[in-house]
Amino acid sequence: MSLAWHMVRHRFGGFAGTFVAIALGVALVAGSTTIYLSSRPEAPERYSASPVLVRSPSVGKNSYGEPEYQSWTAAEATRLSARLAALPGVTAAAADPVFYVQRVVAGRPTGDPTDALLDGHAWSSARLGGYRLSAGTPPRRPDEVAVDGAAPGSRIEVLTAAGPATWTVTGTVDGPGFYVADPAALTMSSGVRVIGLTVDGDAAQVATAARDVVGAAGEVVAGHDRNSLEPAAVTRVRWLGAQLLIAMVGLGGFVAVFVVASTCALSAAQRRREIGLLRAVGATPGQVRRLMYAETLVVAVLAALAGLPLGALTAPLLAGPLVGVGLEPAGYTVTMQPLALAGSFVLGVLVALAGVGAAARRSSRVPALDALREAAVERRAMTPLRWTAGGATAALGAFLLAKMPSMPVTDRSTAGLGAAMLLLTAAALLAPVVIVPLVRVVTWPWRRAAIGMLVREGTLVAVRRVASTAAPVLLTVGFTVLLTGTVATIDGVQGAADADKIPAATVLAPDGTPGLTEAAVAAQTGTSQLPTRVLITHGGTTAGYYAAGPASGSGMVLDKATAAELRASAGDGVDLRWADGSTSRMVVRAVRAEAGPGMLVPRELVRRHDPAALTEAVLLSGSPVAAVGARAMTARDYVQADLDEEGELVDLFLAVLIGLTVGYTGLAVANTLLMATAARRPEFRTLRLSGASGGQILRVTSAEALLAVAVGTMLGGAVAVASLGGFRAAVEAELSRPVPLVIPWGTAATVIATCAVIALAATALPVMRGTRAATG
Structure with a gap:
């Protein structure tokens, strides 16, 4: 050591x-x-003064893999709260029904739409966050509210799931949210999922006692476990x-x-x-x-x-x-x-x-x-291990590309991306094999000029150095073209493909809100679905939570997949637990073949059991009617808005990953050239003694560096473009429509230019130092 x-x-x-x-x-x-x-x-701030929380029981997981919780009905929550409040050490037990409410200012919804989904609460639950009135009195009537930032006696415009409303502020509370009278909160929320306890004793002992009271009707959490809420x-x-x-x-x-x-x-x-x-x-x-x-x-x-x-x-x-x-x-x-x-x-x-x-x-x-x-x-650049690894990855990548036409349509895109990554790796490993012929072709026009000859011959006898410089450039350019080209190609057709699935020219969409209110939907002429979550059980099989929407008649309609999972058919009765915690039994009227929500039931039934539900969009069949928190747009613009929102995150991920790759590539290129050029000082000294000027030596080494970058760019670009061609064919088969290949040349050019600038700088510094030392 x-x-x-x-x-x-x-x-x-x-x-x-x-x-x-x-x-x-x-x-x-x-x-x-x-x-x-x-x-x-972290547990929500509104529970900061409640060391013990009781939540409704879990009933499985949703499509995101997150736990789904069955709501208590208003009556169940009231009874359970009363029993918990009687425990020793408990000063209060408050149910926390939540519902959508959003402030409207000058006719426009304000605030974060996602936060607004949980901004409505019952007044009794304010104590769970330690919130108190700084002025005024608690709300008692359905049109009264206690809120921060408004003086008692003032009136505020709000949006709820039912539509626009005007509320009278009775009190100013020192915490976030809108607090209404308890009965009003229970009618606007879709059941209750949390009951909070405030205590004046040992929270652990209170939690133990609460578990005995709650039993299988819920789950008691305390301490760090509260963060699961x-x-x-x-x-x-x-x-x-x-x-x-x-x-x-x-x-x-x-x-x-x-x-x-x-x-x-x-x-x-x-x-x-x-x-x-x-x-x-x-x-x-x-x-x-x-x-x-x-x-x-x-x-x-x-x-x-x-x-x-x-x-x-x-x-x-x-x-x-x-x-x-x-x-x-x-x-x-x-x-x-x-x-x-x-x-x-x-x-x-x-x-x-x-x-x-x-x-x-x-x-x-x-x-x-x-x-x-x-x-x-210089030793040979290709070792047996490199030959084996390069040949194996190239063969596997080519095999995947060749097999893509015979693969299931849904697997072709993944196979295309996998083949591209394998071929890029193979190109990096086998780069020394193609460097010699590639250099001869690129330098052919300048083979008789003195500098051109030196660049050509110096590169041909230093294949390892060129490969070390070209490999990171190859991977970076290929990685950049592949990722950006894949995203751009998909974006170019995804919007049109999704818009084609919408059977309407005009769509009424949310504008600054998480969804459309019932009043906004009722004013329109068109079709819509009101999504909710329903637990469906049949013959001992529980299918899980499924979206529900409109259907005519008294029964329900299942899609083919849901019916198969439940082993249910037309005429069978199924048990339902709705979003508000209530239960009922319905008869399956029909099973539809087309994809869509897991079940369809009458809209008024959904609204009755899910007062906080919001409509995602209305497919208009007539002229749009103006409504607060809604705007009309073409189907293409509606789809594009969703794509743009997702695209911002995709672009951010791409920017970070490409930036990180370019940074490390620049480091690899600079380090390789700095080390290699510094080791060539005796060569530079010989050139100076032969009559070459410092500028000529600098031009020779700079040309060699650019040549290495050009070799890496050509190899990486060629592999990426070829792989994108196979990927485009897979997408065409998947969408059953022509797909133009889109390559963001601007991004690729920026990456290539960055590599070239770094290569020139890393070459120039040791050359200038070496030539000065030679003349000194």
């Missing part, structure tokens, strides 16, 4: 690339994991942020290994004479391997120690932007996470050791005499 320390200290320039790659990788992982671990579920919408936001962080950590770790491996391989190639001398004086292959591992360990520890504070200090600065783009909920803050820092340190060291493994094994196998004999000659 002492020898390794001295080697690193005296030759740190040769380890600079590894140092920077590991430092940045550790900073990225430390920052990302700190952000991730800081983003944990975080709203599903907030949890989904955290999930989106987690996906980006996981992708960043995975991609960062993979590319860091690639950079470290490339750096170590090039460093080992440049140190053949030194390694040969060590072997000649008696160093065993094991000692050579241990030396390289020890050197890398020293660099990794120093780099990790440098990267940890960088990641820890950067993470809190990203909290605001993450909330702003919708990847973390409002109020999110980053806290210190020692486990994240410790794990990042260990991961950084392991990544470095993994990256040096191949170079260490290769160096230890070279006999002393061979190493000395090959010291001035």
Whole structure:
């Protein structure tokens, strides 16, 4: 280890690339994991003064994989609250029925539409958050409300699921939300799912006693378990942020290994004479391997120690932007996470050791005499392992592309993307094979010029250097063209395909609200569905929660999939538990073949059992009627609005991942060229003695760098475009319509230009230093 320390200290320039790659990788992982671990579920603020909460029982999971909870009816919640309030140590037990309400100012809904779904509460539940009146009196009538930011006696315009309303403010409350009289809240909400307890004794003892009272009718949570009551919408936001962080950590770790491996391989190639001398004086292959591992360990520890504070200090600065783009909920803050820092340190060291493994094994196998004999000659770029791995990935990628036409339509897109990634990997591994003919073709017009000849011949005898520079460019350009081309190609047809499925030219859609009110829908001429959640049971089989919509007649209509899962057919009776907790039995009137909601029932039945339900859209058959929180638009614009909303997140993910890839690619290119160019100082000295000027040498090396970038660009672009062609064919078969291939050339050009600028800068610096030293 002492020898390794001295080697690193005296030759740190040769380890600079590894140092920077590991430092940045550790900073990225430390920052990302700190952000991730800081983003944990939290109980809603409105329960901050309630250490014990009781929620309704779980009845399975929804389509998102989240637990679904059966509501208590108003009567059940009232009875259970009274029993819980009688427990020793309980000062109050309040049901918390929630419902949609949104403030209207100057005819426009205000506030966050998603938050508005949970903004309505019963006045008695205000105590669960410790909220009190700062002025006025509690609400008692159906049209009265206590709210923050409004003086008692004033009147406010609001939207509820029923439609616009005007409420009189009776009191000013010191917390968020709209608080109405308890009976009014129960009529506007879809049952009750939470009862909160305020206590003046030991919360753990109260929780134990409450469990005996509740039994199987609910679940009692206390302490940190209260965080499981975080709203599903907030949890989904955290999930989106987690996906980006996981992708960043995975991609960062993979590319860091690639950079470290490339750096170590090039460093080992440049140190053949030194390694040969060590072997000649008696160093065993094991000692050579241990030396390289020890050197890398020293660099990794120093780099990790440098990267940890960088990641820890950067993470809190990203909290605001993450909330702003919708990847973390409002109020999110980053806290210190020692486990994240410790794990990042260990991961950084392991990544470095993994990256040096191949170079260490290769160096230890070279006999002393061979190493000395090959010291001035570049070894072959293609090893048997590289041939095998490259050939295998190329064959597998080609096999997937060839088999795509015979695959099920739904599997073709996935197979196309998998084939593209395999072919990109194969191109990177087999790049040295095609570099020689490609360089000859590209440099053919300048083969007789002095600089052109030097570039051509210098490149042809340094295939390893060119491949080391071209490989990261190849992967980055291919990755960029593939991802952006895939997204752009799908976006180009998805909107039109979805719009074709809407049997109306004009759609009434929500405008600043989470859905359309009943009043807005009733004023229109057209068709719509009112989604709700219903638990369906038949013959001992529970199908789960399904959306319900309009149907004529007294019975219900099931879709084919739901009927098959329930083993139900027309004429059978099924048991239903509605969103408000009530139960009923209905007869299946028909089973429809077309896809759609799991069941259809009369709209008035849905409204009766789900007072808080909102309509997603109305397919208009007549002229639209103006309504608060609604706007008319074409079917194409309606679909495009949804696509644009999703596209913003997709674009953000692409920007982060491509930016991260380009950053590491720039590091790999710069490090390769810095090391390779610095090792060519004797060559530059010879050129100067032969009469070449510093400018001519700079033009030669710059042309070589650009040539390497061009080779990587052509290989990566060719593989990506060919793969996109197969992907487009799969999408055409899936949609049964022509699909134009869209490639965002602007993004690709920006990435290529960035790689070229970095390559030129990394070449120019050591060349100018070397030529100055030669003249000095």
